[in-house]
Amino acid sequence: MRQDAGRPAHVSCYRNRMFVDVVDLKNFYAQPLGIVARRLVGRGIRARRNGPRGERIVGIGYTTPYMGLFREDAERCLAFMPASQGVMRWPSNRPGLAALVDESELPLTDAAVDRVLLIHALEMADDPVQLLREVWRVLAANGRLIAVVPNRRGLWARIDTTPFGHGRPYSRSQITRILRETSFVPNGWGEALFMPPVQRNWFLRSAGVWERFGPKVLGPFAGVHIVEATKQAYRAIPVKRERRVLVPRLEPALAPSAGGAARDGGSLTSVAMTRASGERTTGERTAGERAMGQ
Numbered sequence: 001m002r003q004d005a006g007r008p009a010h011v012s013c014y015r016n017r018m019f020v021d022v023v024d025l026k027n028f029y030a031q032p033l034g035i036v037a038r039r040l041v042g043r044g045i046r047a048r049r050n051g052p053r054g055e056r057i058v059g060i061g062y063t064t065p066y067m068g069l070f071r072e073d074a075e076r077c078l079a080f081m082p083a084s085q086g087v088m089r090w091p092s093n094r095p096g097l098a099a100l101v102d103e104s105e106l107p108l109t110d111a112a113v114d115r116v117l118l119i120h121a122l123e124m125a126d127d128p129v130q131l132l133r134e135v136w137r138v139l140a141a142n143g144r145l146i147a148v149v150p151n152r153r154g155l156w157a158r159i160d161t162t163p164f165g166h167g168r169p170y171s172r173s174q175i176t177r178i179l180r181e182t183s184f185v186p187n188g189w190g191e192a193l194f195m196p197p198v199q200r201n202w203f204l205r206s207a208g209v210w211e212r213f214g215p216k217v218l219g220p221f222a223g224v225h226i227v228e229a230t231k232q233a234y235r236a237i238p239v240k241r242e243r244r245v246l247v248p249r250l251e252p253a254l255a256p257s258a259g260g261a262a263r264d265g266g267s268l269t270s271v272a273m274t275r276a277s278g279e280r281t282t283g284e285r286t287a288g289e290r291a292m293g294q
Contacts, residue, residue, distance in 0.1 A: 019124055020163045022086035025062045028163055033199050036207045037162070037223075038065045041148055043211075044192040044226040045069055045117075048146055055114040058138070060103060060131075061121025062163070064090045070115075080106065085124065104130045108138040115139075118147040123167030132182035139231045145184060148192075149175055149225045155196055156223035162197050164223060175227055184229040191215065193223025 028034040046069055054075045059067050064079050067090075071077050079098040081087040087100040101107060103125055116135050125131045135145060150157040150169040157169035170178075172189070179186050194214025195207045203210075214222065 019082075019084045020062075020120065020166050022062065022081060022088050025085070025120065025163055026088060029065045031199070032204055033162070033197065036195075036204050037164075037193060037197075040192045040195075040207060040211055041119075041224060041226070042066055042069060044190045044224075045146060045148070047190055048188055048226060048228045051115060051144065056112070057115045057117065058106075058108070058113045059117040059119070060101075060106075060135070061085070061119045061124065063117050063119045063121075064088075064098065066117065066119060070117075082121070082124070084126070085120075104134060106134045106138055110137055111140040111143075112138050113140065114143050116143070116145045118145065118149075120148075120163055120167075122147055122149050123169060128168075128178060129182060132178065132184065136183055136231055141231065141233045143231045145229045145231070147175070147225075147227050147229070149227065151191070151222050151225050153221050154193070154223045155221065156193055159197050164193070164197075170225065172225060175225060179227070179229050183232040185232055186227055186229045188228035190226040191219070191222030191224065192226060194218050194221070195223075197223070 029038055045066055049069060053073045056076050057070045057074045059079045067077050067079060077097060079090050080101045081098060082103045083100055087098055089096055090098040116139060122128050150164045152169040152171045156162060156164040159165045176186055195203055195210035
């Protein structure tokens with residue numbers, strides 16, 4: 001585990017500052033509890049795997065324990081691991097298909113893949129909204145996203161001895177809100193990991209019983225949500241109305257100054273004298289014109 005100390009302190013409410021190292025993730029899935037968790041989560045992913053053969057699939061986060069569910073039928077499978085997590089070679093006995101990436105700038109062209117798998121990614125992302133926007137960009141029209149996200153109410157999110165106990169867990173309503181914000185439409189839900197995250201053999205042997213009766217008895221308290229969402233091909237553009245700006249009409253006015261009253265009085269007197277002089281001149285001119293007319 002390592003802490004991201006180089007990021008600004010003013011992070012949004014979606015962000016977190018804790019990441020699980022790729023070595024810790026690999027060690028967890030090599031333990032008995034991790035093997036059981038992989039089987040139970042993989043069962044939930046398999047239930048959502050109903051696409052055609054020959055798909056192009058990308059896994060983001062730490063998805064290598066689950067990519068075997070798709071490799072046989074897929075045209076191509078790639079595993080992208082965030083730089084904050086680290087990368088390990090995958091597969092071990094074939095040409096490498098794993099890459100270290102910046103989750104906010106995926107090295108793919110637009111509409112390049114048919115399906116994206118997110119595991120140990122959304123809750124660990126520094127900016128999950130930007131991550132989902134990148135997923136939207138690289139998905140083809142009507143492409144599908146499968147995300148495994150820790151349940152906020154579940155016991156697995158409250159114990160940090162597993163990778164599901166790190167990062168930011170989500171409720172179903174929070175997942176729905178962030179998917180719709182990034183132009184995805186949720187169309188399938190599932191849950192997994194109803195058993196407690198305990199390494200004791202009795203719990204591990206009874207994992208199947210927990211998963212069988214868990215949805216009926218412990219429905220809201222599953223360890224993880226498994227959601228399938230479809231890319232909304234046309235984003236909604238908000239209509240912006242033109243705002244009317246009201247500007248007050250100001251009448252011109254002279255600023256008062258010292259001695260202004262005296263000047264104003266003198267000005268009025270001169271104006272009156274000018275008018276009187278003008279009236280006399282006009283009267284004399286009119287009388288002269290009358291005399292000449294006679």
